[in-house]
Amino acid sequence: MTDQAQHAPAATPKPAAPARAKGGSLLGLGRKDFMLLLFVAALILFAPFLLNPFPAGSAMAQFNAGYPDLMQRFVIFGIFAIGFNILFGLTGYLSFGHAAFLGVGSYAGIWMMKLLTLNVIPAIVASVVVAGLFSLVVGFISLRRSGIYFSILTLAFAMMSYALAYSVLTPITGGETGLQLKYFDPRVLDAPLEAGVTPRANLFGIDMQASTNMRFGAWIFTLNAGYYIAGVVMLIAFYLSIRLFRSPFGMMLRAVKSNQNRLNYTGISPKPYTLAAFVISGMYAGLAGGLLVAMDTQVGAERMFWTASGEVVLMTILGGAGTLIGPVLGSGFIKYFENIVSKINESTLNAWFSFLPDGLQDVVVAIIYPFVGKGWHLTLGLLFMAVVIFLPGGLVQGGQKLVTVFRRDRKSADAEKAAAEQRQTQE
Amino acid sequence: MEAIILQVLNGLDKGSAYALIALGLTLIFGTLGVVNFAHGALFMLGAFCAVTFSRLLQLSHSVVDETRTDFLGNPLKVDVYYVQEIFGETAGAAIIDWAVPLSILFAIPVMIAIGVAMERGLIRHFYKRPHADQILVTFGLAIVLQEIIKYFYGANPIPTPAPDAFVGSFDFGVLLGFDPGGIVYPYWRLIYFLFAAVIIAAVFAFLQFTTFGMVVRAGMADRETVTLLGIDIDKRFTIMFGIAAAVAGLAGVMYTPINSPNYHMGMDFLVLSFVVVVVGGMGSLPGAVLAGFLLGIIEAFASMTEVLDVLPGINQIIIYLVAIIVLLTRPRGLMGRKGVMED
Numbered sequence: 195m196t197d198q199a200q201h202a203p204a205a206t207p208k209p210a211a212p213a214r215a216k217g218g219s220l221l222g223l224g225r226k227d228f229m230l231l232l233f234v235a236a237l238i239l240f241a242p243f244l245l246n247p248f249p250a251g252s253a254m255a256q257f258n259a260g261y262p263d264l265m266q267r268f269v270i271f272g273i274f275a276i277g278f279n280i281l282f283g284l285t286g287y288l289s290f291g292h293a294a295f296l297g298v299g300s301y302a303g304i305w306m307m308k309l310l311t312l313n314v315i316p317a318i319v320a321s322v323v324v325a326g327l328f329s330l331v332v333g334f335i336s337l338r339r340s341g342i343y344f345s346i347l348t349l350a351f352a353m354m355s356y357a358l359a360y361s362v363l364t365p366i367t368g369g370e371t372g373l374q375l376k377y378f379d380p381r382v383l384d385a386p387l388e389a390g391v392t393p394r395a396n397l398f399g400i401d402m403q404a405s406t407n408m409r410f411g412a413w414i415f416t417l418n419a420g421y422y423i424a425g426v427v428m429l430i431a432f433y434l435s436i437r438l439f440r441s442p443f444g445m446m447l448r449a450v451k452s453n454q455n456r457l458n459y460t461g462i463s464p465k466p467y468t469l470a471a472f473v474i475s476g477m478y479a480g481l482a483g484g485l486l487v488a489m490d491t492q493v494g495a496e497r498m499f500w501t502a503s504g505e506v507v508l509m510t511i512l513g514g515a516g517t518l519i520g521p522v523l524g525s526g527f528i529k530y531f532e533n534i535v536s537k538i539n540e541s542t543l544n545a546w547f548s549f550l551p552d553g554l555q556d557v558v559v560a561i562i563y564p565f566v567g568k569g570w571h572l573t574l575g576l577l578f579m580a581v582v583i584f585l586p587g588g589l590v591q592g593g594q595k596l597v598t599v600f601r602r603d604r605k606s607a608d609a610e611k612a613a614a615e616q617r618q619t620q621e
Numbered sequence: 622m623e624a625i626i627l628q629v630l631n632g633l634d635k636g637s638a639y640a641l642i643a644l645g646l647t648l649i650f651g652t653l654g655v656v657n658f659a660h661g662a663l664f665m666l667g668a669f670c671a672v673t674f675s676r677l678l679q680l681s682h683s684v685v686d687e688t689r690t691d692f693l694g695n696p697l698k699v700d701v702y703y704v705q706e707i708f709g710e711t712a713g714a715a716i717i718d719w720a721v722p723l724s725i726l727f728a729i730p731v732m733i734a735i736g737v738a739m740e741r742g743l744i745r746h747f748y749k750r751p752h753a754d755q756i757l758v759t760f761g762l763a764i765v766l767q768e769i770i771k772y773f774y775g776a777n778p779i780p781t782p783a784p785d786a787f788v789g790s791f792d793f794g795v796l797l798g799f800d801p802g803g804i805v806y807p808y809w810r811l812i813y814f815l816f817a818a819v820i821i822a823a824v825f826a827f828l829q830f831t832t833f834g835m836v837v838r839a840g841m842a843d844r845e846t847v848t849l850l851g852i853d854i855d856k857r858f859t860i861m862f863g864i865a866a867a868v869a870g871l872a873g874v875m876y877t878p879i880n881s882p883n884y885h886m887g888m889d890f891l892v893l894s895f896v897v898v899v900v901g902g903m904g905s906l907p908g909a910v911l912a913g914f915l916l917g918i919i920e921a922f923a924s925m926t927e928v929l930d931v932l933p934g935i936n937q938i939i940i941y942l943v944a945i946i947v948l949l950t951r952p953r954g955l956m957g958r959k960g961v962m963e964d
Contacts, residue, residue, distance in 0.1 A: 288753050335949065342656065342752065343948055346899045349892065350941035357941075362934035500892055504760065511757055564772050572772070575764030582758040583746070 227436050230518060234432055238425040241265055242415050249412030256537055262405055262418035264533050266489045268526050269421065269428040270482050275509040275521030276428075276435050277478020281471050282507070283516035284444060286451035290345045290503050291332070291352030295476040297359065297498030299325035299483025301366070304373050304493050307395060311383040312375075314395050314402065314423075314488040318481065325480020326473055333472035337465060340454075352503055359495040372494030395488045397423055402489055420489050427485060431478060436518055438474070447471050479506075508574075512581055514588030523589050531574060538566040626797070627804050628921045634810040634879060636917020637817030638664075641872035642894040643901060643909035644821060645865035651841050651904045652858045655744055656752050658759040661891025662766040663866045666735060667873025668882035669770055670728035672779050675720035678704050719784045721878055728874045729867050736866025740859045763887065771884040778881035783809040787878075809878050816875050820868060821910055827864075828906075837861055896944045902957020912955055916940050 220228040237244070246260030259265070278292050299321035306317040336347040359367040367373065375393040387393060395402045402420035409415075438444050449457055450464045457464050487493055496502070505528065513524025543559045543566070550558060565573045585592045642664055649657045681700040689697040705713030716723065743762065747755045782788070787808040795801050828834035840847045840854040847854045873882070880886065897916055901908030922928065923939035947954060 286753075288756070335945070339948055339952060342903065343899060343952070345756075346896060347945060347948055350896065350944045353892070354938040354941045357937035358934060361937055501888075507757070569768060569772055571764055572768035575761045575768060579743075579758055579761035579765065582754055582761060583743075586750070586754060 221433070223433075223436060224440070227440065227518075231429075231433055231436060234519070234522065235429055238269065238422075238429060241268070241425075242417055242421070246413060246415055250414045251412070256542065257534055259530055259534060260416060262403070262416055262421050263490075264529065265418065265421045266424055266485075267529050267533075269424045270485045270489070271506070271509065271525040271529055272522045273428050273431045273485065274479055274482035274506050275513070275525040276431055277475040277482070278506045279475075279510050279515060279517075279521040280435060280438060280447075280478065281475035282510055283521075284439070284447035284451060285468050285471050287337070287340070287468060287472070288345050288507070289336075289348040289472070289475075290500065290507070291348035291350075292475070292479050292506050293498050293500070293502035294332070294352035294355040295325040295329050295479035296483040296486070296502070297355065297493070297495070298328045299480030300487045300493040300497060301359070301373070301483075302480070303484035303487040304375070304491070305366075307375060307381075307393075307487065307491065308373070308379040309382065311381055312393055312395055313383075314397050314484075317395070317488055318427075318484040321480045321484025321487075322477050323480075325483065326477040329473050329476020329479075330469075333469050333476065337468050337472060349500060349503070352498060353500055356495055356498040356500075359498060367495060368493070369495070372492060375491045393491065395420075395491055424485050424489065427481070431481065432518075432522070439518060443467070443470070508578060512578065512588055514590030517588070517590040520588050520590045527589065528574070531570060531577075535566050535573060536568070536570040540567070623799050623804055624925065624927075627806075628925060629918055630804070630806050630810075631924075632918030632921030633814045633914065634917075635920065636914040637814050638872055638876055638890065638913075639894055639897045639917050640910045640913025641817050641820060642869055642890055643897040643913045644824060644906060645869040645872075646894060646898050647901070647904060647906050647909040648824070648865040648868070649862055650898075651906065652837060652861045653740070653744065653748065655747060656755050656759070657744070658756050658891065658895075659739070659763040659766065660759075660865075660869055661887035661889075661894065662763040663732065663736070663869040663887070664873040664876075664890055665770065665882065665884065665887030666766065667728055667732055667870025668877050668886060669774060669873075670731055670870060671721050671724040671781055671874040671877045672774065672882060674724035674727040675717070675781055678702070678717050678720050678723075680704075721781055721783055721874065724874050725871060728870045732867040732870030733863035735870075736863035737859055739866070740862040744862070763891070767884050767887060774884065776884060778883040780881045781877040783812075783878035787812060813875050813879065817872070820871060824864070824868065825906070833857065833860075893940060896940055900944050900947045900954050902954030905954070905956040908954060908956030916943060919943055 221231070223231060242260045242265065244260075245265065246258045248254040248258055250258075259268075274292075274296060278289070281287055281289060281292075302324035303317035303321035306320045307314070310316050332348065332351045336344055336351065339347060360369060363369075375395075377387040377389060377391045377393060379393070397419075400419050400423070402423070404419040405416050407414055407416055446462075446464075446467045450468055454464050483497070486497075506525075509524035509528050510521045511524070512527060513522065514520030540559065540563055543562055544555065547555045547558050563569070565576075581588060585595075587594075642660060645663070646657060646660050649655055649660070679702060681702045683698045684701045685696045686699045687696050689699075691697050702713055702717065704716050707713070708716060739762070743758065744755075747758060790805045790807045791811060792801055792805055797804070828838055836847065836852055836854070837857055840852075840858065844854060873886075876882075893916075894913075897912045898909055900916065901910070901912030920936065920940055924936040928935060951957075
């Protein structure tokens with residue numbers, strides 16, 4: 195993946211002044227971008243602590259998101275959304291079939307772990323490569339059309355992959371049951387496992403599921419190897435996406451979004467650029483798929499269903515399409531809701547509101563109950579509508595608006611507005 | 622030959638549903654320029670109109686029947702349907718039996734009201750926004766509607782049978798001179814196809830032969846000029862949205878005996894009907910209807926065992942495959958206009 199993303203900008207012709215030249219050059223980033231990268235790095239590093247703000251065993255403990263399974267999902271879907279944002283945020287092409295690349299990546303990954311070794315490196319490399327090749331084919335065909343026709347074409351390819359994985363390709367995909375690692379898989383590079391042992395993925399001997407618990411008084415923090423490995427991968431993915439956003443290549447992609455006709459008149463064909471963006475985002479999706487199997491060592495076809503594609507669109511929009519940090523925030527937000535809000539049930543609600551008088555308690559619980567637990571999709575739908583209606587720029591725009599409101603006290607509103615506009619054009 | 626006719630017939634009922642939903646989608650797109658991802662949810666709401674209506678009809682209260690006694694000699698309590706009390710024993714039973722067709726009367730005003738409320742309350746604010754925003758907000762709305770239905774009606778499919786008169790199958794082959802039993806087709810599916818044909822004809826006639834329809838068509842062609850002529854085109858477009866919602870709703874009502882309604886049926890149909898609309902060509906009403914029936918029939922043919930023996934799994938992907946081929950050879954779908962939804 196490192197390979198591809200560094201080659202992609204190099205392959206572009208040389209449009210005017212690259213944006214990254216200004217400011218100091220830390221890792222090839224401007225000061226602001228570098229701070230952003232540091233911020234994300236800190237977020238990843240301290241997430242097990244930040245996400246566990248409530249002491250274990252307390253009433254609020256179920257809002258804790260600092261358990262390995264969920265944290266792994268945060269970073270993996272973060273990668274997925276970062277990649278999707280490279281296509282949608284920069285070029286404006288709305289793909290409704292990105293889950294197919296994630297699924298194909300997962301299948302490629304698990305086959306490497308079945309046939310070659312339990313080390314995750316070959317699995318991840320294979321998933322990125324296979325997803326890249328598949329997205330090259332799909333992108334080459336789908337990008338012949340634009341607008342909703344493009345969306346429907348990608349959707350059609352994804353649904354075909356899903357249907358095939360579910361039925362005809364059962365020998366490769368495991369059909370309905372999916373694929374799991376078994377002790378008797380013929381792993382060429384590994385010593386054979388004893389009968390009945392559940393194979394676990396590792397990175398040069400580091401078990402992906404290995405965790406250490408740290409106790410501080412009533413607080414318990416879980417540090418998980420798989421999470422940190424995925425976190426490092428996400429940091430690299432994030433860094434590459436910043437470089438891509440600031441590169442001449444990223445500039446060309448924005449040009450595709452703002453006015454394709456003008457590009458055509460200039461004598462530049464947008465197709466190679468959009469195709470490159472499509473393939474890069476497909477590889478990001480494959481990387482996410484590969485990491486998913488590296489963490490939980492199983493795949494099912496439902497990973498490719500169109501709702502999964504819809505979910506990554508939601509993540510990107512919710513966070514803020516076309517911004518750097520937006521997709522990361524969006525995916526964290528949705529995964530948190532999915533896992534935490536859906537766990538609240540009637541008895542927890544009753545426990546929370548037990549301080550209210552009896553009649554009032556019943557009323558409050560009855561009002562809130564449809565929105566939590568099994569009904570969390572309702573909350574998600576409402577939230578999503580609210581974001582699209584009031585904050586078309588997603589959570590990032592919401593944050594910027596807040597900042598603007600707070601600063602207005604000190605500076606004049608006009609100057610701030612100008613700055614906000616400038617920020618937007620930069621992002 | 623018999624097999625071919627049978628597959629065409631099999632394709633017609635699913636094709637009818639595709640065509641009706643795609644027709645509504647295209648009406649909304651053609652008039653308001655909005656891509657409505659909540660249209661599948663409207664189909665689903667229509668189906669639940671039928672469920673609600675038949676539950677309303679079956680409201681009952683228990684009455685002590687003095688003439689009969691249970692085994693202890695006490696007077697027997699009997700559940701009596703209100704409908705039977707009002708309309709008499711036989712007429713009441715018939716009304717309950719015919720709940721699904723009768724719920725059309727219930728569904729039309731409800732669906733028009735829902736459609737108008739949706740347009741006034743939400744869609745109106747999205748005319749000027751990019752298509753992506755429209756897709757996303759209506760997608761959010763679809764999730765919300767679906768979850769509300771799930772909350773009130775549960776997640777399991779609710780069986781809603783057709784009237785007894787239409788249970789069973791019609792030996793179609795005999796009419797055409799084939800052996801009896803060669804082409805057997807359920808009555809209700811035949812009814813569904815005829816119903817769809819009537820609705821489609823009605824929508825086209827309404828647009829073609831009424832003044833209202835003429836104004837709407839003029840508005841679709843050139844909204845600005847129509848407004849300049851002093852016509853409140855927004856109001857008419859709102860009504861058209863209501864009509865499109867009613868068309869989707871009716872498709873849902875009549876579909877309930879074929880497939881028991883569940884809360885996610887709308888989403889299942891939505892994806893396919895979008896494919897249908899795009900294959901037909903965005904903005905083209907005849908295209909939507911044509912593509913609906915065409916894809917329904919092609920899907921039926923792909924499900925034949927003879928075909929599946931040669932190409933296993935083809936029935937699952939055929940619609941998407943056709944969509945890809947059509948879009949690559951005819952960029953704007955079968956009957957699409959130039960410059961619609963291409964940016």
